[in-house]
Amino acid sequence: MLYGTALSSRLLLGTAQYPSPAILAEAISAAGAEVITVSLRREGPGGGAFRELIRASGCRILPNTAGCHSVKESVTTAHMARELFGTNWIKLEVIGHADTLQPDVFGLVEAARILAADGFAVFPYTTEDLIAGERLLAAGCEVLMPWGAPIGSGQGLRNREGLRAMRAAFPGVPLVIDAGLGAPSQAAEAMEMGYDAVLLNTAVAKAADPVAMARAFALAVEAGRAAHLAGLMPPRDMARPSTPVFGMAELA
Numbered sequence: 001m002l003y004g005t006a007l008s009s010r011l012l013l014g015t016a017q018y019p020s021p022a023i024l025a026e027a028i029s030a031a032g033a034e035v036i037t038v039s040l041r042r043e044g045p046g047g048g049a050f051r052e053l054i055r056a057s058g059c060r061i062l063p064n065t066a067g068c069h070s071v072k073e074s075v076t077t078a079h080m081a082r083e084l085f086g087t088n089w090i091k092l093e094v095i096g097h098a099d100t101l102q103p104d105v106f107g108l109v110e111a112a113r114i115l116a117a118d119g120f121a122v123f124p125y126t127t128e129d130l131i132a133g134e135r136l137l138a139a140g141c142e143v144l145m146p147w148g149a150p151i152g153s154g155q156g157l158r159n160r161e162g163l164r165a166m167r168a169a170f171p172g173v174p175l176v177i178d179a180g181l182g183a184p185s186q187a188a189e190a191m192e193m194g195y196d197a198v199l200l201n202t203a204v205a206k207a208a209d210p211v212a213m214a215r216a217f218a219l220a221v222e223a224g225r226a227a228h229l230a231g232l233m234p235p236r237d238m239a240r241p242s243t244p245v246f247g248m249a250e251l252a
């Protein structure tokens with residue numbers, strides 16, 4: 001449930017870097033995605049055809065402010081996106097560091113406050129910092145989207161303890177891992193931890209077969225969620241025989 005919208009797919013998909021528009025369309029369908037994120041910067045020349053493709057997908061559009069490095073740029077881009085796509089949903093990125101694309105959480109909170117007050121449903125791309133999370137919620141966000149790893153790195157969940165702490169700190173808040181996932185197993189792990197959904201792009205778009213990879217991620221997300229609901233056994237330091245010894249014959 002995101003901003004009052006019930007979704008059955010827990011895989012949100014990015015739409016950049018695919019080998020062709022046809023492969024993008026097939027990947028969206030193979031992923032079973034109901035929400036796709038779109039950068040306003042794709043709306044250059046030829047943007048009309050791209051917009052038609054995403055409209056035909058039937059997915060809910062989550063425009064993003066990818067590539068924005070300041071509060072002003074992000075807020076302006078969000079307003080343009082609202083006009084262009086006719087939605088108040090915005091994946092808010094305020095990038096703070098050029099090499100790692102780490103979110104500027106200070107700017108993010110400021111931009112989130114401005115946009116939420118202006119009626120936007122803000123999906124903030126943040127870190128696993130708990131205080132930043134609290135401030136984003138206080139600013140009006142109803143969802144938090146911590147990074148798994150830097151965008152496009154495919155490193156998976158770099159700070160498992162931090163992400164676990166975040167899940168524990170915000171039990172009632174929808175949490176979506178956004179960025180840095182490289183393999184379906186990493187998406188499954190996020191879901192096993194109790195994250196509500198994952199958002200990814202590069203791992204699918206840059207796979208040798210993006211459509212097959214989209215399907216693999218969909219299966220992994222489903223498996224991870226099912227495992228979370230089933231209740232994972234707690235890990236142990238020492239061995240414990242899985243075959244009971246009680247009742248065994250004593251030889252000698």
Ligand SMILES: CC(=O)[C@@H](O)[C@H](O)COP(=O)(O)O
Binds near residue numbers: 125178181201
């Ligand atoms: C498209 C988009 O929004 C990305 O910025 C997003 O954060 C996904 O990151 P990956 O490409 O690492 O999956």
